[in-house]
Amino acid sequence: MESDLSQSFQKELTCFICLSCLTDPVTIICGHSFCRACLHLSREDIQPPVRCPLCREQYGKKLRTNIVLKKLVSIVRQASLMKDLSSEEQKCVTHEDTKRIFCAENRIFLCPLCSNSHEHRGHRHCPIEAAAEDQMDRLLKQMTSLWEKVQENQENLEAENRMRTLWTDYLTLREEMIRTEYRKLHPLLCEEEEKHIESMRNEGQCVLEKLRTSETMMVQKRKELREMYQELLAMSQEPYVVLLQGLDDMFRRSESMQLSMPQPIKTELNALPITGLIESYNQFQVRIPLPNITMIHHKINLFNAMRRLSFRPHRTNLDYRS
The missing domain is CATH 3.30.40.10 (Zinc/RING finger domain, C3HC4 (zinc finger))
Structure with missing residues (x-):
């Protein structure tokens, strides 16, 4: 029963x-x-x-x-844990007592007499039960931190995938805009137009290649993070006796993996000048001599000052009328 x-x-x-x-x-x-x-x-x-x-x-x-x-x-x-500690193999050979003390420095189990010995007296000690709970808490916090990085990497990967599609569409639109401007300004400049388009395409392809490389790095990072997370999960399911043997190396690998996260790249194109565009806009320029600008500035200031004065009521007049 x-x-x-x-x-x-x-x-x-x-x-x-x-x-x-x-x-x-x-x-x-x-x-x-x-x-x-x-x-x-x-x-x-x-x-x-x-x-x-x-x-x-x-x-x-x-x-x-x-x-x-x-x-x-x-x-x-x-x-x-108590059942494991009560076994014969966990008893102190010297004092024939159960090992119930955990030495944090050496990460070993000790009986009460051994913990007070000259070798271990200056070390940090605590009951094995408390040490096991602390170790489990450390492990769960590490898993939480690692999973946040898994999610962050996944979001960056999805954003990079979307950016690659948008970038391809943008290059197509940019090419159409360039061709439209050339046809409006210089219908005969076919050679210059093709050079401009070719330069834009090459630069755009370089950005696409960077996006693909970044995506590959993120996919690889996702694999590494998930494997590390599964390793931590497997360790969290081990008995407390195994958990207390030491996870420092595992924690160091997990923390190191979280520091080197691939970041999304910035996508941009250089603004190449369109042949004849500046010359075309220059014909609409109007030159105003500097003294005239100064005079206009003074007149505008004077007008604004007079306008403020004309709409500001005089205090004594108001008092007199009332």
């Missing part, structure tokens, strides 16, 4: 997606619960609307932590 109850309890704390104990459990609108990371990964390649993996009901992007389930999972993990 007790065994059946334990199995039923364990089943309720199992994620349907990864089939492991829930990690940072979230409950969606239909009431079913999954690992937060499992939902993130499962919905990435699914076109909206996104549905529950169990009942197929639609749910939104916002995910809320199930606090009760999270506490229950912590209790189960702590009980599993």
Whole structure:
């Protein structure tokens, strides 16, 4: 009976997606619960609307932590940790006592007497249960930070794809505009027109090539970030005994990966002059001597001053009339 109850309890704390104990459990609108990371990964390649993996009901992007389930999972993990520590292989050989102290410097388990020894006395110590919870919190924060970078990279990739299409359309429109201007100004300058178009096309193709290179880098970055995220997820599902052995190298790789994010490139074309355009506009210029401009400026200022004076009532006149 007790065994059946334990199995039923364990089943309720199992994620349907990864089939492991829930990690940072979230409950969606239909009431079913999954690992937060499992939902993130499962919905990435699914076109909206996104549905529950169990009942197929639609749910939104916002995910809320199930606090009760999270506490229950912590209790189960702590009980599993205590069971592992009570085994013979985890007992102190010297003092034949259970190792319940965690040494943060050496990242090893110690019995109370060993933690007070000359070798470890100056080190930071804490109960293994507390150290395990802290390590799990660090891991979940790292996963949150990494997933934000996954989303940022995906948004940049989608923007780069849209920009490539828009840039191609813009080059076509720019070419039409250039041809229109040449036909209006110089119908006979065919050679200059083609040189201008060719220069614009070459520059536009260079930008397109940069966009393709940037897109390739983002696709590769997406792969690396997802692999790193899956590695962190796999580690989060390990028992606390394994989790405490050290994740510093994994954290360093994750943080380093987040620092080097490919950024969208700026798209622009140089404004090449159209032959004869300036000469055509010069015929509409009007030269005004500087003294005349100065005189006009003074007259305008004087007119504005007089206008302000004429519309400003005199204080004594108002008082007299009233």
